[in-house]
Amino acid sequence: MTDIRSRLMAEAHHHMPQGVAENYRYWGDERTVFIQSAHGCTLTDVNNKKYVDFRLGYGPIILGYNDARIDDAVINHIKAHGTLTGFATELDTQVVQDIKKLCPNIDKMRFANSGTEAVMGAVRTARGFTKRDRIAIVEGAFHGLYDEMMWKIDVESWDPHGKEEPQIIPFGGGIPQSTRSLLDIIPLNDHDALTSLFARRGDSLAAIILEPIIGNCGSIAAEPAWLQLLRDLCTRNGTLLIIDEVKTGFRVAAGGAQQLYGIYADLTTYAKAMGNGYPVAAFGGRADVMNVVGSFAGGVVHGGTYTANLIGMSAAHATLDILTNTHAYARINQAGSTIRAILGRVFTRAGIEHCFAGPDAMFGIHFTPEVPNNYRDWRRTNSSLYRAFAWRLIEHGVMLEPDSREPWFICEAHERMDFAWLEDVAGRAMREALDEMASIP
Numbered sequence: 235m236t237d238i239r240s241r242l243m244a245e246a247h248h249h250m251p252q253g254v255a256e257n258y259r260y261w262g263d264e265r266t267v268f269i270q271s272a273h274g275c276t277l278t279d280v281n282n283k284k285y286v287d288f289r290l291g292y293g294p295i296i297l298g299y300n301d302a303r304i305d306d307a308v309i310n311h312i313k314a315h316g317t318l319t320g321f322a323t324e325l326d327t328q329v330v331q332d333i334k335k336l337c338p339n340i341d342k343m344r345f346a347n348s349g350t351e352a353v354m355g356a357v358r359t360a361r362g363f364t365k366r367d368r369i370a371i372v373e374g375a376f377h378g379l380y381d382e383m384m385w386k387i388d389v390e391s392w393d394p395h396g397k398e399e400p401q402i403i404p405f406g407g408g409i410p411q412s413t414r415s416l417l418d419i420i421p422l423n424d425h426d427a428l429t430s431l432f433a434r435r436g437d438s439l440a441a442i443i444l445e446p447i448i449g450n451c452g453s454i455a456a457e458p459a460w461l462q463l464l465r466d467l468c469t470r471n472g473t474l475l476i477i478d479e480v481k482t483g484f485r486v487a488a489g490g491a492q493q494l495y496g497i498y499a500d501l502t503t504y505a506k507a508m509g510n511g512y513p514v515a516a517f518g519g520r521a522d523v524m525n526v527v528g529s530f531a532g533g534v535v536h537g538g539t540y541t542a543n544l545i546g547m548s549a550a551h552a553t554l555d556i557l558t559n560t561h562a563y564a565r566i567n568q569a570g571s572t573i574r575a576i577l578g579r580v581f582t583r584a585g586i587e588h589c590f591a592g593p594d595a596m597f598g599i600h601f602t603p604e605v606p607n608n609y610r611d612w613r614r615t616n617s618s619l620y621r622a623f624a625w626r627l628i629e630h631g632v633m634l635e636p637d638s639r640e641p642w643f644i645c646e647a648h649e650r651m652d653f654a655w656l657e658d659v660a661g662r663a664m665r666e667a668l669d670e671m672a673s674i675p
């Protein structure tokens with residue numbers, strides 16, 4: 235008899251490319267996950283298998299799935315006020331005020347529906363303010379699906395022990411070559427590459443956009459001195475620093491990565507954790523920069539039918555209230571550090587060289603003795619052992635992305651999980667992964 239998952243997968247193939255709603259959900263015909271329900275930190279798939287989830291929908295879930303505090307606030311708000319009218323509401327200002335309480339880097343903001351849109355808004359605003367066109371990003375980054383951001387180094391086909399530089403390639407088909415022409419890509423934590431970028435492009439660079447803790451590269455993080463140099467070079471050259479806090483914002487600390495570093499951007503993007511899973515995003519920063527956005531002659535265009543819809547905005551208002559007025563971060567960080575300690579014991583017992591990168595609420599695991607300094611270093615880690623370990627964990631009911639470039643996400647609800655169970659299954663998964671690796675000729 236075919237199981238429910240396989241039947242749904244076969245049917246979905248008739249209706250969607252690869253049988254999924256977006257590319258990143260396709261894990262192969264045998265492994266693509268179909269979810270029935272999600273509560274707290276637990277997922278239940280359509281075959282009734284339960285997982286403790288550390289993937290958390292790529293990071294938005296900061297409190298837990300189905301959190302009644304947020305869901306009730308959203309339901310009550312939309313029952314009273316509707317979902318959207320295309321007009322201003324009092325809630326628009328309230329959510330900016332909520333954010334400003336936590337993020338001293340923000341004077342003014344605008345809203346969006348996804349991280350991609352927030353990044354598009356920030357980049358256009360930076361170009362409008364500086365009247366320059368060029369932008370730069372950091373290797374290993376992901377800033378969403380907008381064409382100009384869809385270029386990366388081809389780390390897979392690069393020889394990490396050779397002398398050649400990695401090639402720069404598009405993420406996939408349909409990305410016009412012309413969208414590469416205004417973009418530079420530099421390695422994180424490389425002082426020479428940074429100074430040389432500004433020497434070449436200082437007067438044409440509108441913005442550099444980065445995640446100081448790379449949520450798309452196993453939480454590999456900028457060294458404070460490198461980030462400070464970047465901040466100083468931006469200031470000296472009239473280039474805007476855009477910090478993409480789509481993953482780190484309201485997660486790694488109330489004030490995001492910028493609070494941890496004490497180094498502040500001119501413009502910042504937020505999404506994910508700000509709505510605990512409801513679709514809401516924002517970009518903002520310095521008032522003088524944001525004031526170029528507007529419908530006056532020469533103003534930077536920003537809009538969107540669903541922008542600041544009341545579903546996302548009421549979710550953000552409720553989530554930010556909890557993050558501001560409860561001990562949620564202490565609980566999240568405590569759960570994260572307990573989980574790291576458990577995994578560390580498992581790796582040590584198995585004799586695996588390992589390190590953790592990034593903060594407790596969003597940490598990466600790398601099978602290598604020292605924390606990688608950038609994406610090129612990541613290529614030298616034992617990512618195939620990680621992949622084998624991750625697939626075994628998934629079989630045992632621990633959900634995560636089977637790629638060490640995606641961090642482990644922690645939410646408040648993880649404080650109630652069974653930690654002894656995790657230690658047991660992680661130990662088993664590692665033994666099985668090592669056996670599997672040993673059997674590969």
Ligand SMILES: Cc1ncc(COP(=O)(O)O)c(C=O)c1O
Pocket residue numbers: 292347348349350351353376377378379445449450478479480481505
């Ligand atoms: C740092 C960063 N920026 C932007 C995005 C794009 O966000 P979205 O998927 O909401 O468009 C992502 C998505 O993972 C991200 O991690």
